[in-house]
Amino acid sequence: MEPNENLAFDALxxxxxxxxxxVLGEHGELSVGDIAGRIDAVGRTTVSSHLRVLRTSxxxxxxxxxxxxxxxxxxxxxxxxxxxxxxxILHQAVAGAAxxxxxxxxxxxxxxxxxxx
Amino acid sequence: xxxxxxxxxxxxxxxxxxxxxxxxxSRGAGWVFGARCxxxxxxxxxxxxxxLGEQGRHDVDVxxxxxxxxxxxxxxxxxxxxxxxxLTLRFTPAGPRGTRVQARAHVPAEGVEWLLHRRGxxxxxxxxxxxxxxxxxxxxxxPGAVYSLSAELMAELAVDEINADGGIAGHPVRLxxxxxxxxAEQAAAEAERMVRLGCRAVFVNSTSxxxxxxxxxxxxxxxxxxxxxxNEGGGVSxxxxxxxxxxxxxxxxxxxxxxxxxxxRRWFLVGEGYVWSYGAHAAAQRAIARAGGEVAxxxxxxxxxxxxxxTIDAVRRSGADLVLSTLVGADxxxxxxxxxxxxxxxxxxxxxxxxxxxxxxHIGPRAGNGLRTALGYxxxxxxxxxxxxxGRYRAAFGTWAPAITALSETVYEAIHQYARVLHRDPDGSxxxxxxxxxxxxxxxGGDVVGARDLLRPQLYVAEGRPxxxxxxxxxxxxx
Numbered sequence: 001m002e003p004n005e006n007l008a009f010d011a012l013x014x015x016x017x018x019x020x021x022x023v024l025g026e027h028g029e030l031s032v033g034d035i036a037g038r039i040d041a042v043g044r045t046t047v048s049s050h051l052r053v054l055r056t057s058x059x060x061x062x063x064x065x066x067x068x069x070x071x072x073x074x075x076x077x078x079x080x081x082x083x084x085x086x087x088x089i090l091h092q093a094v095a096g097a098a099x100x101x102x103x104x105x106x107x108x109x110x111x112x113x114x115x116x117x
Numbered sequence: 118x119x120x121x122x123x124x125x126x127x128x129x130x131x132x133x134x135x136x137x138x139x140x141x142x143s144r145g146a147g148w149v150f151g152a153r154c155x156x157x158x159x160x161x162x163x164x165x166x167x168x169l170g171e172q173g174r175h176d177v178d179v180x181x182x183x184x185x186x187x188x189x190x191x192x193x194x195x196x197x198x199x200x201x202x203x204l205t206l207r208f209t210p211a212g213p214r215g216t217r218v219q220a221r222a223h224v225p226a227e228g229v230e231w232l233l234h235r236r237g238x239x240x241x242x243x244x245x246x247x248x249x250x251x252x253x254x255x256x257x258x259x260p261g262a263v264y265s266l267s268a269e270l271m272a273e274l275a276v277d278e279i280n281a282d283g284g285i286a287g288h289p290v291r292l293x294x295x296x297x298x299x300x301a302e303q304a305a306a307e308a309e310r311m312v313r314l315g316c317r318a319v320f321v322n323s324t325s326x327x328x329x330x331x332x333x334x335x336x337x338x339x340x341x342x343x344x345x346x347x348n349e350g351g352g353v354s355x356x357x358x359x360x361x362x363x364x365x366x367x368x369x370x371x372x373x374x375x376x377x378x379x380x381x382r383r384w385f386l387v388g389e390g391y392v393w394s395y396g397a398h399a400a401a402q403r404a405i406a407r408a409g410g411e412v413a414x415x416x417x418x419x420x421x422x423x424x425x426x427x428t429i430d431a432v433r434r435s436g437a438d439l440v441l442s443t444l445v446g447a448d449x450x451x452x453x454x455x456x457x458x459x460x461x462x463x464x465x466x467x468x469x470x471x472x473x474x475x476x477x478x479h480i481g482p483r484a485g486n487g488l489r490t491a492l493g494y495x496x497x498x499x500x501x502x503x504x505x506x507x508g509r510y511r512a513a514f515g516t517w518a519p520a521i522t523a524l525s526e527t528v529y530e531a532i533h534q535y536a537r538v539l540h541r542d543p544d545g546s547x548x549x550x551x552x553x554x555x556x557x558x559x560x561x562g563g564d565v566v567g568a569r570d571l572l573r574p575q576l577y578v579a580e581g582r583p584x585x586x587x588x589x590x591x592x593x594x595x596x
Contacts, residue, residue, distance in 0.1 A: 014237075015302070017237055018237045018306070021237040021238060021239060022237075022239050022306070024239075025238070025239030025242070026239070026242075026313075054237075057236075059236060059237065059238065073238060073239075075233070075238060078233050078236060078238050079229060079233065081236075082229050082232040082233055082236075083121070083123065083229075085232065086123045086222060086224060086232075087123055087125065089148065089167065089168060090123055090124065090125035090220045090221075090222055091125045091127075092147050092148060092149075092168065093125065093147055093148060093149035093150070093220045094125050094126060094127040094149075094218045094219070094220050095127060095146075095147055096139075096145055096146040096147025096148070096149055096150035096151060097127065097129050097131070097136050097139060097145075097150055097216070097218045098127060098129040098130075098131075098218075
């Protein structure tokens with residue numbers, strides 16, 4: 001796996017990646033060629049490398065059919081990631097109550113909880 | 118609506134009083150305890166920097182208010198940006214000198230959607246349900262988020278009222294909101310989606326840069342675009358119209374009167390490096406010359422600037438005794454706070470064009486004291502119809518919902534005006550509807566909230582006080 005540039009919310013800064021996701025959102029499952037054909041001024045190689053990053057970050061899933069590969073949005077994976085992210089920033093939040101204290105108690109009891117209602 | 122709760126806790130070797138006292142101070146670490154909050158009391162505005170990415174490149178402000186504070190026990194935050202949600206902190210004793218700190222975030226479905234969209238996952242495409250769709254592009258993140266706190270709520274209120282009244286020509290109305298992240302390209306992408314989903318009109322409650330980008334996307338596609346915040350004018354067409362205050366009228370109400378009351382005459386202009394400040398400063402040059410003043414200097418910075426020390430030095434060196442700020446949102450908050458901290462207020466008086474209730478609240482009572490502005494609407498201005506509007510808004514969104522502002526009130530009225538036009542002429546063209554909106558200003562009977570003249574709004578002058586923006590006068594009607 002590549003280092004975690006995925007968890008950075010950098011889609012806004014990368015227009016091509018955002019464009020790929022928008023195309024997949026609009027058309028469902030597509031091949032690399034189909035995607036490249038729908039994005040101006042970007043070749044297959046560039047699209048492929050962006051797809052690799054998007055797949056690593058869990059935003060896109062890949063399906064192989066013979067020699068062809070098809071890509072679609074992995075919304076469930078992205079939702080899971082969003083909760084992992086929210087959980088991590090809440091841990092950071094409570095850690096802030098201890099960070100400036102040298103005599104911090106052991107960081108136990110950090111079990112998260114998630115419920116829907 | 119489905120809301121998910123995410124929680125974390127930790128036991129620390131401090132008393133609950135000590136932990137509570139960390140909140141909002143420089144000793145508090147992290148995005149929650151390091152919050153910007155001038156006073157830890159119920160009702161106080163709070164700003165938390167949510168770490169969205171590494172190196173702070175994509176950080177986003179959570180903007181809200183403390184809705185419940187119990188010293189040493191509870192801090193609850195109700196926020197509207199970047200999504201509407203709630204964050205609660207609980208402190209309970211754990212042993213003789215320890216505290217169990219619990220943090221809980223209540224995240225509605227829209228919050229999860231916002232996070233996904235931020236990463237590039239497209240917003241859902243709702244199936245056609247026969248409703249008339251209206252797009253609203255407002256700002257939930259980036260430097261513009263602070264002046265946009267109540268924009269989406271007010272757009273929602275307008276649509277709810279239209280639907281309660283039977284919809285438009287027998288059809289229900291559905292609002293499609295989007296966050297432009299204070300970014301023109303993002304605004305363009307959201308406008309593209311709105312066209313695809315069949316929106317009849319798109320209301321842009323954001324910067325002139327976003328309006329311009331949306332106008333280009335929508336040109337020739339049969340969709341009306343309406344800018345609903347104060348702006349420098351220009352860039353209009355039969356299908357692109359602009360409502361809200363104009364700098365020349367604001368300056369007329371502010372420049373000469375401020376010079377007369379202070380006896381000062383040397384102005385320094387502080388603004389953003391884009392079309393809004395260019396237009397506003399050109400109008401300022403003219404207004405200042407007419408009033409017999411002079412311009413001692415000007416500083417323009419990119420939207421999103423957070424360090425204004427060079428600007429403040431330049432103001433000081435120029436010998437100016439008056440400052441005109443056309444900064445917006447978080448930039449204006451940072452500039453006013455830093456000006457006050459640097460002692461600039463001892464030698465200058467400041468007039469600000471985009472200073473509404475939310476921006477002033479985040480500037481805080483100390484740095485906001487004495488700032489002057491002129492806008493068409495203030496939440497505390499007792500003009501006809503306002504008490505009723507504030508009552509309906511509070512009933513819909515609660516006590517802690519952010520103030521109604523000139524910006525959010527304008528999008529509310531614009532949606533109502535558009536609905537009336539569309540109701541009369543449901544099959545008309547976007548250009549026809551635009552023309553009808555441009556004509557709809559001929560009204561008698563003075564300034565009434567709910568029927569304001571959005572093209573040439575009656576302006577009121579207000580001053581920052583510890584209690585908020587206090588209306589101190591009414592501008593002469595504009596020509």
